[in-house]
Amino acid sequence: MRLLRIGAPGEERPCAVGPGGVVRDLSAWVPDWTGAALDPDALRELGARLGREAAGLPAVDPAAERVGPPVRPGGHLLSIGLNYRMHAAEAGLALPDEPIVSSKAPSTLVGPHDDLLLPPGGEKTDWEVELAVVIGRRARYLPDRSAALAHVAGFATGNDVSERSWLLERGGQWVKGKSFESFGPLGPYLVTPDEAGDPQRLRLTCRVNGRLMQDGSTADMVFDVAHLVWYLSRFMVLHPGDVVLTGTPGGVALGRPDQPYLRAGDVVEAEVAGLGAQRQRCRAAAWAQARG
Numbered sequence: 001m002r003l004l005r006i007g008a009p010g011e012e013r014p015c016a017v018g019p020g021g022v023v024r025d026l027s028a029w030v031p032d033w034t035g036a037a038l039d040p041d042a043l044r045e046l047g048a049r050l051g052r053e054a055a056g057l058p059a060v061d062p063a064a065e066r067v068g069p070p071v072r073p074g075g076h077l078l079s080i081g082l083n084y085r086m087h088a089a090e091a092g093l094a095l096p097d098e099p100i101v102s103s104k105a106p107s108t109l110v111g112p113h114d115d116l117l118l119p120p121g122g123e124k125t126d127w128e129v130e131l132a133v134v135i136g137r138r139a140r141y142l143p144d145r146s147a148a149l150a151h152v153a154g155f156a157t158g159n160d161v162s163e164r165s166w167l168l169e170r171g172g173q174w175v176k177g178k179s180f181e182s183f184g185p186l187g188p189y190l191v192t193p194d195e196a197g198d199p200q201r202l203r204l205t206c207r208v209n210g211r212l213m214q215d216g217s218t219a220d221m222v223f224d225v226a227h228l229v230w231y232l233s234r235f236m237v238l239h240p241g242d243v244v245l246t247g248t249p250g251g252v253a254l255g256r257p258d259q260p261y262l263r264a265g266d267v268v269e270a271e272v273a274g275l276g277a278q279r280q281r282c283r284a285a286a287w288a289q290a291r292g
Contacts, residue, residue, distance in 0.1 A: 083247025216249025
């Protein structure tokens with residue numbers, strides 16, 4: 001199945017791609033893509049029902065309305081650092097012995113075509129196309145990596161946008177450089193594992209103003225998806241709707257000689273093969289107005 005949410009921010013409706021490629025509004029069946037609705041068994045049952053009864057559901061044109069993030073915001077957004085050999089090499093850093101785990105504020109989560117807001121004073125905003133893993137079933141102290149994928153609802157295209165000045169030059173934790181408003185574009189689709197295929201054989205690309213900047217494969221991951229889900233469950237409880245951004249391949253602005261960080265007017269296009277493409281236009285975020 002391919003799940004998506006369509007509508008204005010805060011008013012998105014749960015939808016799915018039905019037979020014939022027609023997007024259907026599933027609001028009559030599920031309240032939103034969150035909680036128990038993301039359980040892998042529930043999604044399999046829902047997919048079978050959609051195949052039988054899609055014609056009775058309203059059709060939706062995703063080109064005519066905003067596409068939001070494919071899961072409801074509010075859960076954990078976890079970010080894995082230096083998880084691609086090419087990216088570690090361009091950064092001049094050794095491969096980690098264990099996954100490097102950071103986080104993003106839940107408020108960063110936005111739709112795949114929403115504007116990317118460049119923060120006031122930020123001069124080093126960077127792109128990071130990533131495979132996003134969405135948890136579908138509570139994962140706590142998993143015994144081994146073989147149990148991990150049964151807890152995954154599906155996969156999505158993500159862009160783990162980072163402001164490098166706050167991330168690397170301001171001290172403290174990486175979360176400061178990853179939590180700006182709009183720094184978590186996700187989607188357009190949440191694709192269930194049966195349709196997404198092997199998560200370790202997916203191509204990732206990112207273009208800026210039409211120029212190919214990143215072109216990698218999830219085969220280059222240091223720690224694969226199953227390992228990451230198992231590993232995280234060893235020290236936190238993962239809940240349905242939590243999102244794990246699994247690292248970025250080489251080609252980010254930080255690793256390029258000219259360091260072409262994003263500027264207002266730039267267009268970023270990120271895609272994971274089979275999961276859908278994103279397109280964000282960069283614009284400057286305004287300072288908040290003082291209140292008397």
